[in-house]
Amino acid sequence: MRKFLPLVISIGGTLAVGGLAAWLTRDSYGIYSILEKPALSPPAALFPIVWGVLYVLMGISVYLIYRSDCRNKDSLIELYIIQLAVNFVWPLIFFNWQMFFAAFVWLVLLWVLIILMAVLFYRCDKRAAYLLIPYILWVTFAGYLNYMVYLLN
Numbered sequence: 763m764r765k766f767l768p769l770v771i772s773i774g775g776t777l778a779v780g781g782l783a784a785w786l787t788r789d790s791y792g793i794y795s796i797l798e799k800p801a802l803s804p805p806a807a808l809f810p811i812v813w814g815v816l817y818v819l820m821g822i823s824v825y826l827i828y829r830s831d832c833r834n835k836d837s838l839i840e841l842y843i844i845q846l847a848v849n850f851v852w853p854l855i856f857f858n859w860q861m862f863f864a865a866f867v868w869l870v871l872l873w874v875l876i877i878l879m880a881v882l883f884y885r886c887d888k889r890a891a892y893l894l895i896p897y898i899l900w901v902t903f904a905g906y907l908n909y910m911v912y913l914l915n
Contacts, residue, residue, distance in 0.1 A: 773821030790857040800910030823893040832886035845875035862912035
């Protein structure tokens with residue numbers, strides 16, 4: 763069991779951050795339903811499913827970095843924590859404060875951090891970087907949705 767504790771902490775901690783953000787934005791379904799949305803907008807029920815999968819992949823990714831022999835793994839884990847904190851704040855800006863343009867700018871910051879993280883993770887453990895590809899794609903799509911919500915509302 764001890765061998766798997768870092769993996770459980772990596773995945774569980776990441777899911778906990780996402781869960782707290784979801785709890786703090788628990789009225790988001792109502793807000794999302796009244797917004798003018800762009801074409802390609804998925805149903806609200808899809809978001810927690812996608813984010814749950816992404817948080818698990820992110821947790822596994824950082825676990826691989828933790829288990830690696832990279833000299834700079836501590837700074838990579840710090841970068842992971844920073845991007846996770848930025849990820850945590852985005853739904854607050856978007857749903858709770860309804861500052862759609864500010865949320866878009868924040869999401870661009872998150873996207874840059876994820877790309878940087880993927881590049882640096884790749885140098886340490888390619889598998890860790892590959893696990894971030896769905897996250898990059900989803901945040902890119904979220905950027906489209908966020909920007910269009912800003913324009914339409």
